Amino acid sequence: MSEKTRYKTQQRAEIDAYLESVPGKHMTAADICAHFREQGRPIGTSTIYRQLERMIDAGLVKKYVIDQNSPACFEYVGGGRGESGSCFHCKCEKCGKLIHLHCGEMELIEEHLLSRHGFSWNPMRTVFYGICGDCRD
Amino acid sequence: MSEKTRYKTQQRAEIDAYLESVPGKHMTAADICAHFREQGRPIGTSTIYRQLERMIDAGLVKKYVIDQNSPACFEYVGGGRGESGSCFHCKCEKCGKLIHLHCGEMELIEEHLLSRHGFSWNPMRTVFYGICGDCRD
DNA sequence: TTGCGTGCAAAGGTTTTGCATGGCA
C-alpha cells in the first residue's frame, strides 16, 4: 500500500488508538468527531477524513456506503486479511434499520457468483433490502 | 405497493414512456433531465426525482449507488413479475456494466436470511456490487 | 529549518424541501 504518511502526529495516534479499541464497530465520520469532542480533545473533520482515507488505502479500515444521502460508515478491521471477517448489511425498507451480519453462510454466495457467473462480489458495497423481523410482525 | 399517485400528469406519462423505451439502460437523474431539455420539453429536477422515487417504491425502477460523491444511477426494470421470475442485478464497480442474473441458487440465500436471521429479503431491490469477469483479467 | 499535517472556512455537487402556481378530476 502507498505509505504517504511521513509524520507521526498526535491526532493520528489518537485516531488509530480509538479505532483499534472498537474493532468491528460501525461509525460515521461524524461519530468519530463527536467522540473526540466529548473527550475534550476535538479533532478537525478534515483530519478525520484524511486519516480514514489513509487507513482505507492501507486496508485497516473498511468503508460502507449505504446510499448517498446517509453518511458513510467506517469499520476498523485491523490487519486481519480482508476476506475472512466479511460483514454483510441488511436494510429494512420499513423502519430503515441497518443490520450488520457476520455469517459464514453468505460466503457460499460469494463462491457461487465467482465460479458460476465469473463475478467477484464485493460484500462491503452490497446492501440487502427487505423487511426486518420486527417489522414483519 | 403503496399507490400514492392520484393524478396522471403529462410529466409522469412522459417520464414513464421514456424510461420504458430504454429498459436496462442506466442513467443519472441529470441524464434524464437533459434528455427532456434536449427534446424541447424540460421537466423540473424535483419532478424527476419525485417520479423516480415513486417508481422505485413500485419496483419499476432500480437505484444504484456506487459512492456518495457521484450521482446515483437509475434503471427501468419493468414490472418484473412476482417472486418466481426473480432477477438479480450485479453491477461492476470498474466498468459500470450491469449484469442481469437469473439463478435459482440465490433462493437459498432468501431462505437462509429468513429462517436464520428473520430477514425477509427483497431481491428485486438488491444490487450486488463487485468486479465482473472482463475486468478481473 | 524544512515541509508535512492540521483545522478552519468555504466550496462542491447531489438530493430534498418550501411554497406559490398550474393542471387533473
Place this chain on the structure above:
DNA sequence: TGCCATGCAAAACCTTTGCACGCAA
C-alpha cells in the same frame, strides 16, 4: 371547485479542497 403535482429557488447534507499556521523530524 378541490387538491395534488409541478417547478423554481433555496436549503440540507456529506465530503473535499484551499490556505495559513503549527508541529514533527
